[in-house]
Every structure is written in C-alpha cells, then in structure tokens.
Amino acid sequence: MKKAALLLSLVFVVSSVYGEEPTNPANPTPLEPTPGELVSEEVDETQLSDAEKEIRDRNLRAEELWKNADYRDYDPAFSELHQLSKAFANNKYRLALSMYQSGVNTIIKMRDEVELFRKQQEEAKHLNEKWYWQVIDRKAQEERKINRMKRKAKLEAVTYFTRAINHMDEIRNPNLREQQAFKRLISAVYRNWVMYQYDLGNLPQSIPILELYLEIDENEKEYPAHKYLSQCYAFQENMIKKYGMGTEDQMFRFRYKKNVHLLRAAELKYGKTSAEYKHVVNLVNRDEIISVMP
Numbered sequence: 001m002k003k004a005a006l007l008l009s010l011v012f013v014v015s016s017v018y019g020e021e022p023t024n025p026a027n028p029t030p031l032e033p034t035p036g037e038l039v040s041e042e043v044d045e046t047q048l049s050d051a052e053k054e055i056r057d058r059n060l061r062a063e064e065l066w067k068n069a070d071y072r073d074y075d076p077a078f079s080e081l082h083q084l085s086k087a088f089a090n091n092k093y094r095l096a097l098s099m100y101q102s103g104v105n106t107i108i109k110m111r112d113e114v115e116l117f118r119k120q121q122e123e124a125k126h127l128n129e130k131w132y133w134q135v136i137d138r139k140a141q142e143e144r145k146i147n148r149m150k151r152k153a154k155l156e157a158v159t160y161f162t163r164a165i166n167h168m169d170e171i172r173n174p175n176l177r178e179q180q181a182f183k184r185l186i187s188a189v190y191r192n193w194v195m196y197q198y199d200l201g202n203l204p205q206s207i208p209i210l211e212l213y214l215e216i217d218e219n220e221k222e223y224p225a226h227k228y229l230s231q232c233y234a235f236q237e238n239m240i241k242k243y244g245m246g247t248e249d250q251m252f253r254f255r256y257k258k259n260v261h262l263l264r265a266a267e268l269k270y271g272k273t274s275a276e277y278k279h280v281v282n283l284v285n286r287d288e289i290i291s292v293m294p
Contacts, residue, residue, distance in 0.1 A: 036094065036097070037090045037093060037094065037181075038086075038089050038090050038093040038171070038176055038179055038181050038182055039086050039089065039090065039176055039179060039181075083170065083172050083173075084172060084173040085173075086173075086176070088171075089171045089173055089176045092167045092168065092170045092171050093167075093168070093171065093181070093182070093185070095163075095164075095167045096163075096164040096165075096167035096168045096185060096189065097164075097185060099160045099161070099163040099164035099167065100160070100161065100164045100185065100188060100189050100192070102160045103156075103157040103158070103159075103160030103161045103164070103192060104157070104192065106153050106156050106157040106160065107153060107154070107157050107192075107196070109153070110149060110150060110152075110153030110154075113149060114146055114149055114150065117142075117145070117146065117149070118142075118146070121142055126138065150199075151200065154196040154199055154200055155200065157192070157196050158193060158196050158197055158200065161189050161192050161193040161196070162193065164185075164189045165186075165189055165190070165193065165209075168182070168185065168186050168189065183216050183217055186216065187213060187216050187217075187219060190209050190210075190212060190213040190216075191213065191225075193206075193209055194206045194209050194210055194213070194228060195228075197209075198228060198231075198232075203231065203232040203235040203236070204232065204235065204236060206228065206229075206232050207229065207232045207233070207236075210225060210228055210229045210232065211229070213225055214226075214229075221268060222268070223264070223265045223266075223268035223269040224265075226261040226262070226264045226265035226268065227261070227262075227265040229257075229261045230258050230259075230261035230262040230265060233254045233255075233257045233258035233261065234254075234258045236250075236254040237251055237254040237255045237258060240254070255287065255288075256288075259284040259287055259288065262280060262283075262284065263277075263280060263281065263284055266280040
C-alpha cells in the first residue's frame with residue numbers, strides 16, 4: 001500500500017514538472033508539455049549512404065591520428081562550428097527548459113503563498129481593533145505585504161526567463177530553430193517574460209520581445225499579445241507627451257503602432273463586424289485626427 005502511494009506521488013510530481021497538468025488549475029501560468037530534448041542525437045545506420053559512412057569512418061581515423069589533449073585554437077572559427085551541432089543545441093535547450101520551469105514554479109509558489117496569507121488573515125482574530133481606521137490600516141498593510149511578495153517573485157522569475165532566453169539564443173542552427181519544440185519553448189519563455197516585466201512596470205523593455213513573439217508561427221493571431229504591445233506603445237507615447245523623452249516624430253510613430261495593435265487586438269477578439277471593433281476604429285480615427293491637427 002505504501003509503495004502504491006509513493007508511486008502515485010511520483011507520478012504527480014513528474015506530471016507537474018513536464019506540464020501535463022498545471023499544479024493549480026486557477027493559476028494563469030501553468031507549465032506546458034515540452035519534450036526533454038530538442039532533437040534526437042541518435043544516428044540511424046540504415047539511413048546512412050555508403051558515402052556518408054565512408055566520410056564518418058575517415059574522420060574518426062583522422063581524429064585518432066591527430067589526438068592532442070593540449071591543443072588550443074588560435075582562431076576560434078572552426079571550433080565554433082560545434083555550436084551548430086545537435087548535442088550543443090540539446091544541451092542549451094535543456095538548460096533553457098530548466099530555467100523556464102524554475103521561473104514558472106516561482107510564480108506558482110508565490111500565488112499559493114499569497115492565497116495562504118489571505119486565508120490566514122481572514123481567519124485571524126483581531127481583538128485589538130476597536131476603531132474602523134485600525135481595520136483600514138491593517139488591510140492596507142496586508143496589501144503592501146502581498147505586493148512585496150508578488151514583486152519579489154516576479155523579479156526572480158524574470159531572472160530565470162532571461163537566462164532561458166540567453167540559452168535559446170545560443171542555439172544557432174537555423175534548421176533546429178525551426179523545430180516545433182524550439183518554437184513552443186521560446187514562445188512560452190517570451191510570453192512569461194513579457195507578462196511579468198509588464199507587471200513590474202518595464203513596458204519599454206517588453207516591446208522587442210513582443211515583436212519577436214508575434215513573428216513565431218501562429219502567435220500573431222493571439223489578441224492578448226497585441227493588447228500588451230498596444231499598451232507598451234501607449235506608454236512610450238505618453239512618456240514623450242508628458243516628459244519630452246523623445247521627438248515629436250517618435251511620439252507619432254509610437255501612437256501609430258499603438259493604434260495598429262489596438263485595432264488588431266479588437267479584430268481578433270471581436271471580429272471586424274462587431275460593435276466593439278467599430279468603437280475602437282472610432283477611437284483610433286479621433287486619435288489620428290489629433291495627430292495631424294495644426
């Protein structure tokens with residue numbers, strides 16, 4: 001009986017790590033199902049031609065003849081070719097996957113801790129509170145603590161996601177970058193990086209990552225990505241408008257891009273014939289008229 005219970009617990013842990021099911025259904029950032037390697041490194045001997053086998057055997061003999069443990073490159077051009085190999089790509093992919101999982105787990109842990117803290121505060125007896133202002137002050141302190149918990153976790157998660165992006169960027173083989181496993185993981189990393197950078201107030205930094213995200217396969221059809229990008233461009237526009245942090249041409253360019261992505265988000269979510277889309281069109285038209293007024 002104990003063995004069966006242990007086996008069930010192990011199955012739950014593995015499924016949570018590899019994203020077969022989110023550990024918390026209410027959590028908006030579940031782990032996604034992702035393979036443990038980008039591409040298989042196994043060589044199918046039956047698929048090799050005689051010429052390929054001859055080249056492989058010739059290279060193995062040459063490497064044996066020229067084996068030198070103390071050899072060091074003077075020019076790194078040839079040695080850098082290993083960065084295009086399947087082994088190198090798989091190693092970087094695994095490192096990126098580990099960083100991604102650590103970042104998501106950080107957010108999941110934080111949300112569980114916040115939920116537990118709220119529950120504890122609701123169940124606690126505050127017998128020393130005699131006045132209404134004391135209740136208001138306590139609740140404000142609780143919210144400040146929750147915000148600190150969220151900020152700390154999001155900063156930590158963004159650090160993990162940044163490391164994951166750096167590992168994925170080191171995979172330079174263009175064929176391997178077109179693998180669905182690569183696109184799925186890099187999309188998940190970009191998406192989470194943007195969400196929590198946005199929450200931390202780093203909107204300008206989110207723009208280039210969002211633009212990269214939209215270039216991947218069908219990601220352009222996800223309206224939340226356009227909504228986030230529209231907000232980021234609106235922030236940039238307002239920084240110039242309020243504080244003069246840029247030229248007027250830059251402000252108009254940010255306004256144009258804001259409106260483009262706002263329209264696209266409304267189109268994807270509601271459709272071009274909807275009242276919501278037409279309302280957004282009117283807002284954009286008024287915004288553009290203001291841009292050209294003398």
